[in-house]
Amino acid sequence: MKKFFKGLFATPPGRSHLIINPIRRWSPLFLLPMVLAFAIGFVWPFIHGIYLSFCKFKTTSDATFIGFGNYIKAFNDKGFLHAFWYTALFAIVSLILINVLAFLAAYLLTQNIKGTNIFRTVFFMPNLIGGIVLGYIWSMIFDGILTHFGTSILMDTNLGFWGLIILMLWQQIGYMMIIYIAGLQAVPEDILEAAKIDGATKKQTLFRVIIPNVMPSITICTFLSLTNGFKLFDQNLALTAGNPFVFQPDGSTVKTTEMLALNIYNTFYGDNANARGTAQAKAVLFFILVAVIGIIQLRATRNKEVQQ
Amino acid sequence: MSKKQKTLSAERRRKTILSIVLAVICIIWILPILAVVINSFKVNTFVKTDTFALPLGEMWASFGNFIKGFGLQSGESNFWMAAFYSLFITVVSTGLILLFTSMAAWYIARVNSKICKLVYFVCVFSMVVPFQMVMFTLSKTADTLKLNTPWTIPVIYLGFGAGLAVFMFTGFVKSIPLEIEEAAVIDGCNPVKIYFKVVLPMLKPTMISVGVLEIMWVWNDYLLPYLVLDRTKYSTIPMLVQYLKGSYGTVDLGATMALILLSIIPVIIFYLICQKHIIKGVAAGAVKG
Numbered sequence: 001m002k003k004f005f006k007g008l009f010a011t012p013p014g015r016s017h018l019i020i021n022p023i024r025r026w027s028p029l030f031l032l033p034m035v036l037a038f039a040i041g042f043v044w045p046f047i048h049g050i051y052l053s054f055c056k057f058k059t060t061s062d063a064t065f066i067g068f069g070n071y072i073k074a075f076n077d078k079g080f081l082h083a084f085w086y087t088a089l090f091a092i093v094s095l096i097l098i099n100v101l102a103f104l105a106a107y108l109l110t111q112n113i114k115g116t117n118i119f120r121t122v123f124f125m126p127n128l129i130g131g132i133v134l135g136y137i138w139s140m141i142f143d144g145i146l147t148h149f150g151t152s153i154l155m156d157t158n159l160g161f162w163g164l165i166i167l168m169l170w171q172q173i174g175y176m177m178i179i180y181i182a183g184l185q186a187v188p189e190d191i192l193e194a195a196k197i198d199g200a201t202k203k204q205t206l207f208r209v210i211i212p213n214v215m216p217s218i219t220i221c222t223f224l225s226l227t228n229g230f231k232l233f234d235q236n237l238a239l240t241a242g243n244p245f246v247f248q249p250d251g252s253t254v255k256t257t258e259m260l261a262l263n264i265y266n267t268f269y270g271d272n273a274n275a276r277g278t279a280q281a282k283a284v285l286f287f288i289l290v291a292v293i294g295i296i297q298l299r300a301t302r303n304k305e306v307q308q
Numbered sequence: 309m310s311k312k313q314k315t316l317s318a319e320r321r322r323k324t325i326l327s328i329v330l331a332v333i334c335i336i337w338i339l340p341i342l343a344v345v346i347n348s349f350k351v352n353t354f355v356k357t358d359t360f361a362l363p364l365g366e367m368w369a370s371f372g373n374f375i376k377g378f379g380l381q382s383g384e385s386n387f388w389m390a391a392f393y394s395l396f397i398t399v400v401s402t403g404l405i406l407l408f409t410s411m412a413a414w415y416i417a418r419v420n421s422k423i424c425k426l427v428y429f430v431c432v433f434s435m436v437v438p439f440q441m442v443m444f445t446l447s448k449t450a451d452t453l454k455l456n457t458p459w460t461i462p463v464i465y466l467g468f469g470a471g472l473a474v475f476m477f478t479g480f481v482k483s484i485p486l487e488i489e490e491a492a493v494i495d496g497c498n499p500v501k502i503y504f505k506v507v508l509p510m511l512k513p514t515m516i517s518v519g520v521l522e523i524m525w526v527w528n529d530y531l532l533p534y535l536v537l538d539r540t541k542y543s544t545i546p547m548l549v550q551y552l553k554g555s556y557g558t559v560d561l562g563a564t565m566a567l568i569l570l571s572i573i574p575v576i577i578f579y580l581i582c583q584k585h586i587i588k589g590v591a592a593g594a595v596k597g
Binding site for chain 2: 018019020022023024025026027029030031033034035037038039040041042043044045046048049052059060108109111112113114115118119120121122123124125126127128129130131132133136137138139140141143144145147170175178179181182227230231233234237238260261264265268276279280283284286287290291294295
């Protein structure tokens with residue numbers, strides 16, 4: 001574990017005194033602009049955010065410290081818990097579908113077939129369109145189909161879930177495919193040749209030779225699609241915005257297709273400004289969740305990588 | 309026909325079938341964009357009922373949707389102003405990120421002091437922090453420091469986007485042999501000159517990778533500009549689209565589709581021109597991230 005963290009955060013080597021001393025004199029030019037902006041754009045908001053999660057506040061200036069109250073409220077928030085399970089389910093389903101299909105596409109596109117370049121260009125294209133625009137394109141398409149069945153993507157939780165999955169497949173498959181293609185092309189020719197000479201079937205070659213050798217790509221892609229799934233916001237907002245919602249016995253509502261990021265956003269900027277402390281506590285929990293998943297995922301798949 | 313020839317022709321037939329299957333999938337893949345195109349020329353009332361019909365006869369709206377779309381506004385911004393702000397923010401932010409993070413990464417990799425290690429650690433750490441964690445405090449900080457205009461928001465992008473860029477540049481700098489820079493020092497070059505004449509040219513491939521990732525991020529970003537910018541005055545394209553579709557009351561679907569079409573055309577042109585760099589950049593970025 002220790003070694004893993006060391007590897008993850010270690011600065012690269014390359015000290016040379018000949019070069020250190022002159023550069024040091026210029027640190028205000030080289031290091032300062034980035035560090036200043038980083039402090040404004042990340043470090044201070046992050047620390048301030050942690051502090052505010054223990055406070056009651058409407059704006060940043062009227063914060064009073066209240067301890068863990070916000071966290072208790074967050075854990076008792078039905079909408080938040082629902083969003084958690086919904087997001088987890090979405091992330092896992094999209095992770096599996098995206099990676100299987102992207103790997104399949106990459107495998108086919110490295111078989112020397114005609115038109116490979118065009119296929120690659122087309123499959124990757126949706127990735128460049130932003131989440132908001134994507135959401136509205138697909139909401140038009142889904143509603144164009146569903147009006148004929150007298151329903152809408154906004155009216156059915158299941159349709160909302162699978163609609164978002166289809167949207168994400170369309171957007172992400174091309175991206176993951178590119179990474180898999182890079183991985184597949186890096187598999188050494190001589191290993192494949194050796195497998196062929198030894199009489200391995202295509203299936204054996206794929207599962208025993210190719211997949212172990214593209215494990216680094218699989219690590220990256222599963223990691224990316226899992227965190228992408230958990231952090232999803234724009235597409236969720238634009239496609240269903242959490243609709244439909246159901247009323248709880250206590251009069252509150254739970255938006256059934258609302259994911260974690262959107263739930264946090266709605267808690268922050270919804271009608272109830274008193275809930276901002278809770279929203280910030282949810283955001284901290286969300287951050288811990290995303291960070292932990294990222295680290296576990298990296299560890300789990302790194303162990304399976306072929307030593308090179 | 310010998311056995312070898314037979315397997316060869318079977319192989320060829322298999323590949324042809326694969327080509328055809330993939331071509332069909334390709335056409336399906338483009339359909340959503342075609343749907344945007346046909347609906348941007350369709351009279352509004354038919355967009356929902358006849359989404360997949362060609363805009364013929366009474367459905368044909370000519371360029372009416374586009375003209376209507378140009379009249380729509382979010383705050384003081386219409387489509388052209390939003391496009392200008394989006395372009396300005398993307399270009400300036402990407403430029404700032406490329407310049408300042410590569411300089412910092414060079415400093416970090418070469419000096420490698422305790423402070424450098426700390427900065428690098430925090431940069432890597434920032435990559436796992438979701439935006440929701442900092443969005444409230446970040447938008448307040450931006451307000452306080454008057455960074456809430458399109459002219460100043462690139463500073464925020466430099467700050468929030470620094471992590472990944474520093475990480476990628478530092479990784480690359482360590483692979484550059486020190487001897488070249490040492491030789492330049494001995495020849496009497498100062499660090500500024502070494503950076504611009506020696507290091508920067510060698511960083512070009514990483515610059516392209518990082519640049520592609522940052523352009524894609526900033527151009528499509530919705531939440532950060534929405535929370536940071538003064539919405540009554542400034543809008544970016546994603547903000548405008550969200551405003552038009554997300555606002556209550558009657559939504560002019562035809563006009564919205566026309567604006568969506570106009571907003572994705574530059575992206576697709578950019579992609580087709582720089583395709584090679586984009587695909588390489590994505591692969592490199594992902595492998596390092």
